[in-house]
Amino acid sequence: MHMSEKEVLDILGQKVGLGESAKVSFNVAKLHTQNRIDVPVIIERSKKPGPTILITAGIHGDEVNGVEIVRQVIAKGINKPKRGTIICVPVINVFGFIHMDRLFPDGRDLNRVFPGGKGGSLASRVAHKLMTQIVPHADLILDFHTGGADRFNAAQIRIVKNEVVLDELAQVFGAPFIFNSKNLNKSFRNSCYKLGIPMLLFEGGKSFHIDNTITNTGVNGVKRVLNHLEMLNRKFKVSRPKKQCVRITESKWIRAKYSGMFKPTVNVTSKVEKGDVIGNITDPYGSFNHFIKAPNNGYIFNVNESPIIYQGDAIFHISTKLED
Structure with a gap:
C-alpha cells in the first residue's frame, strides 16, 4: 500500500510518528460570534507500519447515530491499532451538529459539493480541506450515515457493483444488508472513488436518534474489518454476524397513496411476500383505513x-432484486 508505510504522518500541519497518538484540529471557520470551531481529528498509530x-x-x-458509532470506537480504544494507523473524524459537519441541522449554515448539503474548492461556499471549502489534507493519507475509509428525516434504515453497507475489494470488505463488515447503489455525483464517496480510495458507506437508523442495535452493528463491523486487516488490538473479540448477509442489487420506494396517519406493521429487515399487509393509513376521524400491501417478494430495509x-x-x- 502506497501511503501507509510512511514513518511520519504529516497531517494538518502536525507530524505524527509511528507509535504516537495525536489530536489534530481540522479548523474550518469561525462561528459568527468569532468563536473558533475546531473539529478534532483523532489519530492513533501503531509502532508497526500497516494500512x-x-x-x-x-x-x-443530524445523523447522530453515525457519530455515536465512531464515538464508541474511540471510547473503547478500538481505534488503537495493532499495526498501521487509524484516523477518526467523528463529526465532519460540526456546524450542522451544533444546530442539529442536516445542512451547512449556507443551506448546502455537504455530501453534494465534493470535491469542493478553496474559494467556494463554506461547505465547499470544508469538502476541499477534507479531500486534500485528510483523505489522501487513507487506504480505506469507513463512513457512517443515518437515514434521513423519520426514515429508519436497516443497517446496511452501500457499495457500487462489481468492485472486488469492496465486496469482500462489505461481507467482512457483516451488516444484515449490502446494498448496491451508484456513487452519487459530487458525494464524498464518489470523490474518494475517483482517487481510487475504497470506501464502505454504512447506513443505519434515523436522524436525531440513537438506536442500540444500529450502534452495535456499526461498532462490530469496524472490529471485523480491522481484524480482517490484522489491525485489531488483541484485547477485542470479534463476533460472528447474527444474520446471513443479504445482497440487494435493485430496490424501489413504496409511496403513500393517501395522506393520513401511518402505522407500519412490519419491522425493518422483514422478509415479505407479495400481497402481505405491511402497514396502514387512516384518518383522524376513523372514516377510512387503507391497507398497504407489499408489491413484490422482498426485504423491507427502510421504514418511515x-x-x-x-x-x-x-x-x-x-x-x-437480490444477488444469488
Whole structure:
C-alpha cells in the first residue's frame, strides 16, 4: 500500500510518528460570534507500519447515530491499532451538529459539493480541506450515515457493483444488508472513488436518534474489518454476524397513496411476500383505513417512522432484486 508505510504522518500541519497518538484540529471557520470551531481529528498509530484507515461520520449534522458509532470506537480504544494507523473524524459537519441541522449554515448539503474548492461556499471549502489534507493519507475509509428525516434504515453497507475489494470488505463488515447503489455525483464517496480510495458507506437508523442495535452493528463491523486487516488490538473479540448477509442489487420506494396517519406493521429487515399487509393509513376521524400491501417478494430495509404522512411520501424501501 502506497501511503501507509510512511514513518511520519504529516497531517494538518502536525507530524505524527509511528507509535504516537495525536489530536489534530481540522479548523474550518469561525462561528459568527468569532468563536473558533475546531473539529478534532483523532489519530492513533501503531509502532508497526500497516494500512491507514479513516473513519468518518457526521457529514450530515443530524445523523447522530453515525457519530455515536465512531464515538464508541474511540471510547473503547478500538481505534488503537495493532499495526498501521487509524484516523477518526467523528463529526465532519460540526456546524450542522451544533444546530442539529442536516445542512451547512449556507443551506448546502455537504455530501453534494465534493470535491469542493478553496474559494467556494463554506461547505465547499470544508469538502476541499477534507479531500486534500485528510483523505489522501487513507487506504480505506469507513463512513457512517443515518437515514434521513423519520426514515429508519436497516443497517446496511452501500457499495457500487462489481468492485472486488469492496465486496469482500462489505461481507467482512457483516451488516444484515449490502446494498448496491451508484456513487452519487459530487458525494464524498464518489470523490474518494475517483482517487481510487475504497470506501464502505454504512447506513443505519434515523436522524436525531440513537438506536442500540444500529450502534452495535456499526461498532462490530469496524472490529471485523480491522481484524480482517490484522489491525485489531488483541484485547477485542470479534463476533460472528447474527444474520446471513443479504445482497440487494435493485430496490424501489413504496409511496403513500393517501395522506393520513401511518402505522407500519412490519419491522425493518422483514422478509415479505407479495400481497402481505405491511402497514396502514387512516384518518383522524376513523372514516377510512387503507391497507398497504407489499408489491413484490422482498426485504423491507427502510421504514418511515413518521406518524403523519402525505400522499407521495416514501414509506418503505423494498428490495426488488437480490444477488444469488
